[in-house]
Amino acid sequence: QVQLVQSGAEVKKPGASVKVSCKASGYTFTSYYMHWVRQAPGQGLEWMGIINPSGGSTSYAQKFQGRVTMTRDTSTSTVYMELSSLRSEDTAVYYCARDREMATITAFDIWGQGTMVTVSS
Amino acid sequence: EIVMTQSPATLSVSPGERATLSCRASQSVSSNLAWYQQKPGQAPRLLIYGASTRATGIPARFSGSGSGTEFTLTISSLQSEDFAVYYCQQYNNWPPKLTFGGGTKVEIK
Numbered sequence: 001q002v003q004l005v006q007s008g009a010e011v012k013k014p015g016a017s018v019k020v021s022c023k024a025s026g027y028t029f030t031s032y033y034m035h036w037v038r039q040a041p042g043q044g045l046e047w048m049g050i051i052n053p054s055g056g057s058t059s060y061a062q063k064f065q066g067r068v069t070m071t072r073d074t075s076t077s078t079v080y081m082e083l084s085s086l087r088s089e090d091t092a093v094y095y096c097a098r099d100r101e102m103a104t105i106t107a108f109d110i111w112g113q114g115t116m117v118t119v120s121s
Numbered sequence: 122e123i124v125m126t127q128s129p130a131t132l133s134v135s136p137g138e139r140a141t142l143s144c145r146a147s148q149s150v151s152s153n154l155a156w157y158q159q160k161p162g163q164a165p166r167l168l169i170y171g172a173s174t175r176a177t178g179i180p181a182r183f184s185g186s187g188s189g190t191e192f193t194l195t196i197s198s199l200q201s202e203d204f205a206v207y208y209c210q211q212y213n214n215w216p217p218k219l220t221f222g223g224g225t226k227v228e229i230k
Contacts, residue, residue, distance in 0.1 A: 035219070037165075045157075045165065045208055045221040059216045062122065095164055100176070105217050107155035107210065109176060111164035 002026035004096050004112035011118045017084040020115045022096030029077035030054040033099040035108060036070060036081045038092040048094075050105065051079055086119045093117075123147050123211055127222035133230040140196040142225045144209035149189045153213040156185055156194045159224075160205045168207075169194065196227070204229055 007021040022034065036048040049060035051070040058070045064083070072079045079096060093114040100109035124147040134140045144154070152172040157165035167176040169185035172192060182197040196203055209222040 037221075044224045045159075045210075047210075047219040047221060050217050050219075059218075061218060097164075100167065100170065105212050105215075105219070106153075107167050107170035107176075107212065108157075108165075109167045111166075114164055 002098075002110050004098060004110055006094075006096060006112040006115045009116040009118070011120065012086050014087055014119055014121055016086050016119075017082055018086060018117050019080055019082040020094050020096075020117070022079045022081070022112050024053075024077045024079070024098070030074060031102045033103075033105060034072075034079045035097045035099065036068075037095045037097055037108075039095070039114075040089070040092040043092075046092075048081070053079060054103075083117075086117075088119050091117065091119045122218060123150060123214065123220050125209055125211055125220050125222035127207075127209055127225050129225060130223070131226045131228060133228050134199050135230045136201060137198050138230075140199055140203075140227055142194040142196075142207055142227070144187075144192040144194070144222050146190045146192075146211055150211040150213035152188050153211055154185075154187070154192050155210045155212065156183075157208045157210065158203075158205045159208065165208065199227070203227065 005023045030053045035050045051058045053072045069082045096112040097108035098110040126145045128143045154172045156169040159165040173185045184195045206224045206226045208224045
């Protein structure tokens, strides 16, 4: 079945970087855009950016420009999200989510299970 | 950035009653609007896309309407499993700059 499996929880110190992975299975990896969304404790959803797994092109939310990098490895059907210069406000659950239609941006029909990232000294 | 505003923040409804949730965009997003349901400890679940099309496996009691800047999610007869937080999301921009609303919590009255 179609699924996204994310890497495990992380604890990082302020100023460090974190890299979260999201492995896709059950569909053609390069046919669907992938997004990253985060959710701080008790807060709403926040879109971080998108990657096209086919060519690797990306677009990031203004808030994360310069701090986030999204990459992909087509040999393992995995996308990555790296966030640098971490601060306490980055403590959140990070989700990868797949677009529901091929080669277009619509709604997200498949979500990873989420990865908790805690930033604490 | 397109700002999505949801109201009310909390909606108290009795099981079996109708729930109406609103979402407003700061500028037109055409019909490029989705609704998600999220329960505690779970990832969001897609309910509606294209403002009014139910996603696969979503019960008919969920319906979406609207276009432009005003959107509504209606749950016709609330079941116990429907008590959750609901988010709207627009995907109208190019280059993509998607945004979510702040959410509406549907709680048991």
